[in-house]
Amino acid sequence: MLPLETLINTLTFSHFIELLRLDTQLKRRFYEIEVVKNAWTVRELARAIDTLLFERIGFSVDKVGVVKNIASKSNIQPNDFVKNPYFLELLGLEEKFEYSENDLEIAIIDHLQSFLTELGRGFCFEARQKRITFGNTHYRIDLVFYHRILKCHILIDLKVGKFDHADSGQMLLYLNYYRKNEMTEGDNPPVGIILCADKDDALVEYATSGLESELFVSKYMLQLPDKATLLKFIEEELDKTKSS
Template sequence: MNFELLIDTIAKTHSHFQHQAAKAVNVSLTLRNWLIGYYIVEFEQKGEDRAAYGDKLFDTLSHRLKYIKGIDRRSLYRFKDFYLLYPHIGQYLQSEQNAKSLPELFSFPIVGTVNPQLETSQKVGTVTPQYENNLLVPAKKLLLNLSYSHIEQLLQFEQSLKRTFYELECIKGTWSVRELKRQINSLYYERSGMSIKPEMLSKITQQKAEIANPSDIVKSVYAFEFLGLKAKNAVEESDLETALLDHLQDFMMEMGHGFCLEARQKKILIGDEYFFIDLVFYHRILKCHVLVELKVEEFNHHNIGQLNTYVNYFKANVMQSDDNPTVGILLVTNKNTALVEFATTGMDNKLFVSKYLLELPKKEILEAFITNELKKWNS
């Protein structure tokens, strides 16, 4: 064995076991979520004291389970949907080999059922061979090839044929979650149905698709929360972004203008999608939140639009009655230059705008800070 062969062998070994580890984490996370959905449905149908909880079941569950990262009211509803829309995963769990790997707690019957006549896959009857063969991707294939983040995107479709279409295309092309979202938003399913030669459209689409890496699974928000790791680590950041945020956080705190750090990579839910705000401060002098977003790229309207969305979110969901309007600061880098923009959405009080410009770091100071940090990185 020569040296180059040694390097290649080590790299391939690492890649193989990284892929295996990612699959193991994903399968465990996905099965856990499906089982939670199953338990909820079973309780709703057969629980001895279910009437005592009624419509408050999900609120009560999320409150009692708040010590488990990633389990909240929204996720519990998703788990229930997951169980109802993917009943055949129960059959996979009931297989002899898988049943042996489950703790005794799970030994009671788990029966996935579906009516082939219902697009919403409601629980009635049993899975017919015709439905299973034609419209359902085998549970094992789903579990080994799609992360729970992929599945979350697919839960929005009540129509089983549409879900199956995206499952097959996603598995065939090993799409990243971002690619799946992009194809859904581009109406790929609808365009395929209108195409005279859908196989040609599929070939073109797959050639341009973004492929997932094994590390994408273990870096996902759901995987990090499942493993009990800090949420801020769940956001994929380049080394440059991480270094800049580390220094920026210290820089803002040292400015002496009343900044109090409230959160880093603050996780917020808008609609059905999670977002992360780089830095969230509370300014004790201005009595307002200050949101800081760093983008290692050129300025574009999407950047400022995203920051304005965060500012509006805080206005609607976080601000207290005696707080002043939230301020957003966008820092954009382009090689060795920097740009700073302030988001002042909804600020009608011009006096307050003037005041915050006095209390917050000036644009020139922030631009100089970013420029100097970039020079250090490039030197």
């Protein structure tokens, strides 16, 4: 652990308020190290906690890059609120050979309050299976939220399998419809999130680059990362702090 004197001389009272709301010693130790090492402001520390940086670091290939990203944005942007991955163990899905997108959607609606907590600040539930129609063809958007901070609609498309390039085309259709028909004065353009079980990052890049609309592809996971993985990263970060 970092010496108490180091924390007192480095952090403000507001930093300590944020740290005290953490529920485990391991989490607090992680954020103490990172806030000192990266000289985070109170706002940056709160953003790291609210976006579950501690939990997500266990699944990230570029762990250092994820940490640095916290302080890289001065203005609020959609990617400050869109996570990757999302942890859906809170849904309590029973063990099955396979799940359907309807199973996942029903579980989310049944545990809507917990799902909103996982989504993060600002998400307000608006609709499920929102129907939009072109001629005689109907399409349904799985979940629709309005984000009170970003001032825009958030459209979520659920996929039980791996991301496919066709998924981005479908979401782009939804976003263009909302941009033209659902935006009101003061709204920002809608944001789309494709929530899938797995994805190939290269395919995602080619399928979504160059789009005017904000479109994110995020994985969902049904369990939290291994505690040993997180502890190993914390020990490595602590060693770097001692040597610097």
